[in-house]
Amino acid sequence: xxxxxxxxxxxxxxxxxxxxxxxxxxxxxxxxxxxxxxxxxxxxxxxxxxxxxxxxxxxxxxxxxxx
Amino acid sequence: xxxxxxxxxxxxxxxxxxxxxxxxxxxxxxxxxxxxxxxxxxxxxxxxxxxxxxxxxxxxxxxxxxxxxxxxxxxxxxxxxxxxxxxxxxxxxxxxxxxxxxxxxxxxxxxxxxxxxxxxxxxxxxxxxxxxxxxxxxxxxxxxxxx
Numbered sequence: 001x002x003x004x005x006x007x008x009x010x011x012x013x014x015x016x017x018x019x020x021x022x023x024x025x026x027x028x029x030x031x032x033x034x035x036x037x038x039x040x041x042x043x044x045x046x047x048x049x050x051x052x053x054x055x056x057x058x059x060x061x062x063x064x065x066x067x
Numbered sequence: 068x069x070x071x072x073x074x075x076x077x078x079x080x081x082x083x084x085x086x087x088x089x090x091x092x093x094x095x096x097x098x099x100x101x102x103x104x105x106x107x108x109x110x111x112x113x114x115x116x117x118x119x120x121x122x123x124x125x126x127x128x129x130x131x132x133x134x135x136x137x138x139x140x141x142x143x144x145x146x147x148x149x150x151x152x153x154x155x156x157x158x159x160x161x162x163x164x165x166x167x168x169x170x171x172x173x174x175x176x177x178x179x180x181x182x183x184x185x186x187x188x189x190x191x192x193x194x195x196x197x198x199x200x201x202x203x204x205x206x207x208x209x210x211x212x213x214x
Contacts, residue, residue: 047166065154
């Protein structure tokens with residue numbers, strides 16, 4: 001596993017854990033899985049995790065942008 | 068704040084798109100992480116927290132900065148709100164990009180997200196220019212460059 005890739009996965013897991021999204025364990029499990037050997041389910045989980053964080057952050061930013 | 072600016076700068080310079088050997092998932096993940104780190108860094112200036120997650124847990128006043136650092140670098144509420152609006156658009160657009168990538172697209176178009184990042188870099192630059200600390204840094208860099 002590429003160390004940079006590993007760091008990024010850990011960051012995603014930490015972010016998700018921090019906001020209480022319970023997919024962090026799945027992401028941590030993916031740390032041990034070298035891409036591109038991810039299964040379809042693992043890929044789906046990874047994209048879902050990113051999408052969930054995109055949406056949480058956009059919602060927070062929306063509140064913060066209100067005058 | 069420099070961390071935030073540097074993260075945006077790295078993305079703006081095209082580092083992520085340049086990583087052609089990365090999978091689509093890795094590219095989407097890296098662009099997400101860069102944006103997320105930038106948002107966390109702005110949050111650290113605004114509220115003295117380490118991340119948006121911490122800001123949410125602390126129930127900060129979302130549209131109002133509370134730290135002395137924010138005042139020092141002229142991160143006014145108006146600027147913070149403008150930056151947040153840009154972050155909202157960036158994450159919304161990134162969510163679309165993520166959805167397209169998740170559908171199996173081999174080369175999803177990231178130009179909209181890149182444009183969002185460029186907007187954020189511009190906003191960060193304005194903030195940097197108003198910062199005494201960063202002004203001092205710029206002077207030091209000029210000195211370093213002259214050597």
